[in-house]
Amino acid sequence: MKYLSDQMLIEVYHRAVDLQLDAAFIELLREELQHRNIRITQFSA
Template sequence: MEILSDELLIDAYHAAIQLSLESEFIKLLAAEIKRRQINPDHYRITA
């Protein structure tokens, strides 16, 4: 996860939700967002 930029992480999170991917994967992305203390509202959704 460390190799993903913050913006790509947010894009992946939104895309995973939009595509209804596995909830465990979405939780993993959300946990990484929380760990990095990222505010998703500061990023433009491109996915």
């Protein structure tokens, strides 16, 4: 994860949610977002 820019991490997170990927993977992304102190607004598209 350390090789992803903040913007790319956000994009990957949103894409994973949109595609309803594995919950464990989405949680891993959430944890990395929290670690980087990045807050995102969750929404349904």
